[in-house]
Amino acid sequence: MIKIVLADDEHLVRGAIAALLGLEEDLDVVAEVGRGDLVGDAVLEQGADIAVLDIEMPGLTGLEAAVSLKERAPDCGVLILTSFARPGYLRRALASGARGFLAKDAPVDQLAGAIRRVHGGGRYIDTDLAAAAMAGGESPLTEREAEVLRAASDGATVARIAQALHLTEGTVRNYLSNAIGKTGAENRMAAIRTAQDMGWL
Secondary structure (H helix, E strand, C coil): CEEEEEECCCHHHHHHHHHHHCCCCCEEEEEEECCHHHHHHHHHHHCCCEEEEECCCCCCCHHHHHHHHHHHCCCCEEEEEECCCCHHHHHHHHHCCCCEEEECCCCHHHHHHHHHHHHCCCCEECHHHHHHHHHHCCCCCCHHHHHHHHHHCCCCCHHHHHHHHCCCHHHHHHHHHHHHHHHCCCCHHHHHHHHHHCCCC
């Protein structure tokens, strides 16, 4: 029996996926959580073989939870579910240690097959998402530029970003200006939207 921890902040979606997976004879959803920061403890408590993680969650994103699992439970396979075909997400998912990457609206038999393949030590990558990732290209943003854009995404002032990231205000302005230029955007909020749409943040 493959023991699965399922993480999704949408209660109805999580319940539906769990119920459908529960119909498979060799799959057992041993825990359901609605936040990314609860994944690690659930995996360790249940001795889970696979963590199926939504990419967008409070606490920690699915990608951040995958990175944490790589350290805390390296034998647990990770499969990321996403509603967004953002090109950068696949690269970031693979870099986080995930071995599966699948659209959230995939048929349950496809999800079950992906779980079995990851559990067997293989990879499963949705072909449409892979094609979108290849078409999108690498992120032009440096790590610092992406960090500053993320910090600005809630409307924070330059002063607040500088304080949070331990940078000078001039340095923050430079990073924002570079990011705006690289994304071809007109202003910082447009740069953030572009970077999010491409999966670079």
